Amino acid sequence: MKLIENSFIPNYFQLPSTASKTIIIESEDDYKEIDSNYPHIVIGEGSNLILPKFINAQIIKLGFKEINHQNTTIEVSGAVTWAELIDYSLKNNLYGLENLTAIPGLATAAPVQNIGAYGVQISEFIQSVVCWDLESNKFIHLSNDDCAFSYRRSLFQSNKSLIIHKVCLQLNDTFKPNLTYKSIQEFLMKNSINGEDLSPAKLSSVIADIRSQRLPNPQLSPNVGSFFKNPTISSDTFHQLKGNYPEIPHWSDEHGFKISAGWLISMISNELESNNLELFVNNNLVIINEGCTYEELLKFVSSIQSKVSTKFGIKLEVEPEIIT
Ligand SMILES: Cc1cc2nc3c(=O)[nH]c(=O)nc-3n(C[C@H](O)[C@H](O)[C@H](O)COP(=O)(O)OP(=O)(O)OC[C@H]3O[C@@H](n4cnc5c(N)ncnc54)[C@H](O)[C@@H]3O)c2cc1C
Numbered sequence: 001m002k003l004i005e006n007s008f009i010p011n012y013f014q015l016p017s018t019a020s021k022t023i024i025i026e027s028e029d030d031y032k033e034i035d036s037n038y039p040h041i042v043i044g045e046g047s048n049l050i051l052p053k054f055i056n057a058q059i060i061k062l063g064f065k066e067i068n069h070q071n072t073t074i075e076v077s078g079a080v081t082w083a084e085l086i087d088y089s090l091k092n093n094l095y096g097l098e099n100l101t102a103i104p105g106l107a108t109a110a111p112v113q114n115i116g117a118y119g120v121q122i123s124e125f126i127q128s129v130v131c132w133d134l135e136s137n138k139f140i141h142l143s144n145d146d147c148a149f150s151y152r153r154s155l156f157q158s159n160k161s162l163i164i165h166k167v168c169l170q171l172n173d174t175f176k177p178n179l180t181y182k183s184i185q186e187f188l189m190k191n192s193i194n195g196e197d198l199s200p201a202k203l204s205s206v207i208a209d210i211r212s213q214r215l216p217n218p219q220l221s222p223n224v225g226s227f228f229k230n231p232t233i234s235s236d237t238f239h240q241l242k243g244n245y246p247e248i249p250h251w252s253d254e255h256g257f258k259i260s261a262g263w264l265i266s267m268i269s270n271e272l273e274s275n276n277l278e279l280f281v282n283n284n285l286v287i288i289n290e291g292c293t294y295e296e297l298l299k300f301v302s303s304i305q306s307k308v309s310t311k312f313g314i315k316l317e318v319e320p321e322i323i324t
Helices: 028-033 082-091 182-190 200-214 235-244 261-266 294-312
Strands: 002-008 018-025 040-042 058-062 065-070 073-078 126-133 138-143 162-170 250-253 256-259 277-279 287-289
Touching (some): 028 162, 073 082, 082 200, 182 200, 235 256, 287 294
Parallel strands (some): 018 058, 040 058
Antiparallel strands (some): 065 073, 126 162, 250 256
8 A cells, every 4th residue: 555645636627636645555455454434535537526625535546457358247446547448348349338438537436427428328337346345344246236326326426435446347249339329320420431330449439539529628628527417307397398498408218308408508608607617618518627716616516506497497416526
C-alpha cells in the first residue's frame, strides 16, 4: 500500500481539490490495512465526480491492473481503463461492448452508475462483481441481481462500504450489432455506410466519431459528460407535455416515457446566468468549466433545476456524484 499526503486529486471537471490522505491499493492484501472507521471516497479517474477544494476523507485509489479472459468471460480488476477493456475485447473477438466505446473512466468504476450509451448498458454483460467490503473486512461476490442495476443506478451508489475490486463480464462470440439508436442510423446514412457490412472495430470507431461531435474533449473543455439524467415521466404527464411541445424528444421504456434532459435545458438556457461556466453548444446536457469555483457550479446547477421545474414541473436529477 502506498500513502500520499496532501495531494491534488485529478478530476475531469478540473476543479482544484486536495485531500490530506490518499491510499493506493497495490495488492489484494492492502485492503485489510484501510482504516474503515475513517470516512473514505473511492476515486477512479474522476470523470464523474465534482470535488470540493478540501476533501475531508481518505481517498482510496486502485493501483494495480489485471485483465484476462476464459472463453467468453472477461475478468477485469484494479485500474484498467474502460478504453483498455474495449480494446482487449475487440482484439480477442469478444463482442457486445462496441456501443460503449470512448466512455472515460476505469472498468471497475463502470458498474457504479451502470454506464450506458447508444441503447446499451454495462449491466447487460455483468456476470458478477467482486468487492472488498469495508464493513466485514473481507471480499464478497455479488451476482448481477445483487447489484440492483437500473438506468444509471446500482447498489454501489448507496452502499459506500463496497470497493469494486474485479468485474466479470459475459460477452458474445458472435457479433450482433445494436444499431437501433437514431444517431447511429443517421451517421451510417450520412456516411453511406451499410449497417450489414459493419465489423465490430468499425462500429466502435463509428461510435467514437459520433461521440466526438456530441461531447467536448475534457482535456480542452473540462466536463463530466452528461450532467443530468434523462427524466422518466408518466404517460399522463408526457401526453400533456407533448400537447404543448409536439417536438419534445422522447423514448418509451418499461417504466414510462423518457424525455431529453438536454432539450428541457435548451428551453430555459436563455434565462441562465453563468459565471465562468458554459453549456456545450451541441449538447446542453454538458456543462463546461471555464474557470468556475465549486460554489459557482452548484449555484448554476440548482438554477437549471429550479427553472426546468418551474417551466415543466419536472425535477432534473444530477448524474455525477457531487462530494460535499
Ligand atoms: C466526456 C465524458 C463522457 C461521458 N460519457 C458517458 C456515457 O456515455 N455514459 C455513461 O454512463 N457515463 C459517461 N460519463 C461518465 C463517466 O465516464 C462514468 O461514470 C465512468 O464510469 C466513471 O469512471 P471513473 O473511473 O472516472 O470514476 P470516478 O469519476 O472516479 O467515480 C465515479 C463514482 O464511482 C465510485 N467509484 C469509482 N471507482 C470505484 C470502485 N473501485 N469501487 C467503488 N466505487 C467506485 C466513485 O466513488 C464515484 O461515486 C462520461 C464522462 C465524461 C467526462
